[in-house]
Amino acid sequence: MFLQSSYEALRAVVQTRSFTKAGAQLGISSAAVGKHIKLLEERLNLRLFHRTTRTVTPTEAALKLSDALHYSQDYLTQTLDQLADAQTAPTGKLRVNVPMSYGEQFLAPAIARYAALYPDVTVDVDFDDKRVHLIEEGYDVIVRIGALEDSGLIAKRISDFPILLCASPDFIATHGMPTRPEDAAHFPMICYSNAPTPSLWQYQTPEGQAQSLSLSPALYANSATMMKEACLAGVGLALLPYFSCQDEIADGRLLSLLPDYQVTPERAVYVIYPERHFLPQKVRLFIDVLSAAAYHTS
Numbered sequence: 001m002f003l004q005s006s007y008e009a010l011r012a013v014v015q016t017r018s019f020t021k022a023g024a025q026l027g028i029s030s031a032a033v034g035k036h037i038k039l040l041e042e043r044l045n046l047r048l049f050h051r052t053t054r055t056v057t058p059t060e061a062a063l064k065l066s067d068a069l070h071y072s073q074d075y076l077t078q079t080l081d082q083l084a085d086a087q088t089a090p091t092g093k094l095r096v097n098v099p100m101s102y103g104e105q106f107l108a109p110a111i112a113r114y115a116a117l118y119p120d121v122t123v124d125v126d127f128d129d130k131r132v133h134l135i136e137e138g139y140d141v142i143v144r145i146g147a148l149e150d151s152g153l154i155a156k157r158i159s160d161f162p163i164l165l166c167a168s169p170d171f172i173a174t175h176g177m178p179t180r181p182e183d184a185a186h187f188p189m190i191c192y193s194n195a196p197t198p199s200l201w202q203y204q205t206p207e208g209q210a211q212s213l214s215l216s217p218a219l220y221a222n223s224a225t226m227m228k229e230a231c232l233a234g235v236g237l238a239l240l241p242y243f244s245c246q247d248e249i250a251d252g253r254l255l256s257l258l259p260d261y262q263v264t265p266e267r268a269v270y271v272i273y274p275e276r277h278f279l280p281q282k283v284r285l286f287i288d289v290l291s292a293a294a295y296h297t298s
Contacts, residue, residue, distance in 0.1 A: 003043075007069055009036035013049060014058045014066040046083060047278035050135040057135050060092050061280075090282035091120040097134075098143040100127045101224040101244060102269065107143065110293030114286055121282050129194050129222055134272060140283050142272045143290065145241075146265075154276055158291045159269040162242045164249070165201065165257045171234040172255060181213050181261055188218035188236030190227050201239065203261040210264060228254075239263060 012022035012033070019030040019037075026033070041048050048062040058066070061083050068079035082091070098107050104127060115123045134142050134153060145161050165184075167175075178184040181203065191198035198220060202212045218236040221227050224244040231238040231245075232253060240254075248254040271287050273279070 003039075006036040006040045007065070009033045010040060010048060010062060011066045011069050013037065013056060014062055017056050017058075019056060041278065044080070044083065045087060045278060047275070047280075050274050052135055055136050057138065087281055089120070090118045090280070090285055092280070092282055093122045093124060094141070094282050094286060095139045096123065096125040096141050096143075096286070097132050097137075097139050098125065098127055099145055100129050100222075102145060102241070103127050103143065105243065107290060107293060110289050113293075114289045117289075118282065118285065131194075135274060140273065140280070141286060143269065144272055145269050146267050153272050153274060155270040155272045156287060156291070157268050158271055161267040161269050163239050163263040163267060164242055164245065164259075165237060165261075165263065166231055166240045166245055166249070166254045167237050167257055168232055168234045168254060169252065171231075171236070174234070178257060181211065181258060184215060184237060184257070185213060186216060189215035190230045190236045190238035191217045191220045192224075192227060192239065193220040193222045202264045204264050206260045 008026060009022060009028075009032075012025045013019060016022050016025060019033045023030040023033045037048055040046075044061075046061045047059050048065070049059065050057045064079055064083065065076075068076045096111065098111075111123065111125055115121070131144075132139065132142060143158075167187075175187055176183070178187070181201070184201075189199050189201075199215050199217045200212055201215055202210070204210055215237065219227075219230050221230070224241055227238045228240055228244050228248065230236070231240065232248065237257070245254055249256055271290055273283055273287070
């Protein structure tokens with residue numbers, strides 16, 4: 001009887017996207033709704049809802065269960081068996097969001113390999129540099145580059161991500177070689193438009209002091225490839241991720257400037273997902289594949 005009430009609570013939360021509204025619909029408290037959902041999650045070994053301070057979002061498992069409750073007991077049992085199987089063999093839909101340039105260069109082959117290895121998983125991948133909300137926008141995994149924020153989500157560091165101040169030899173021949181950060185204060189700058197402060201160079205001195213310097217924007221772009229091409233053309237200085245410019249630095253088409261001044265904050269590549277508990281097998285295996293494929297500078 002209690003289990004049947006728990007299924008009713010599940011269906012109400014899926015419909016209302018709220019424990020409070022579900023409780024009002026059922027004539028019980030939101031705490032009682034939470035107790036029912038916790039019982040189901042522990043009994044089924046599945047995460048049914050992701051909760052944040054703003055939203056309650058049903059997982060794929062919750063949506064399948066809620067739909068099955070409209071049909072026969074045999075159909076519900078079949079759905080439960082399928083969900084149990086998915087804990088050991090990856091199935092279902094996997095929604096992923098990864099950065100554009102880095103993802104296309106280093107993660108696209110791994111994502112394709114994952115799709116080939118696990119054909120029962122339907123992979124839906126978005127390449128996008130904009131910040132997204134993992135839970136609210138329905139992603140299972142996102143990959144992000146930068147300084148890690150305290151978001152309450154789980155983040156696994158899979159790669160370092162050094163940033164270099166670069167210029168072309170022709171640009172240096174025209175403007176001169178900076179020997180200290182202040183020399184570059186009036187140089188034109190190629191800015192990454194998605195950065196919080198696109199034209200600000202934040203760095204650490206060789207002595208460990210945190211400093212910043214405002215440069216003069218000449219071009220804004222949200223693509224590392226576009227920034228590199230503009231830098232090669234002599235448009236200005238650019239703060240480029242090493243993965244995007246290593247070949248050009250190696251053959252002399254770009255110069256790494258002031259290497260003793262480290263760009264801050266330190267950046268890395270992270271795989272971000274909601275939580276470790278009840279982590280679906282499709283997500284666990286995807287993280288393993290990406291971790292093996294991630295770019296490393298060493």
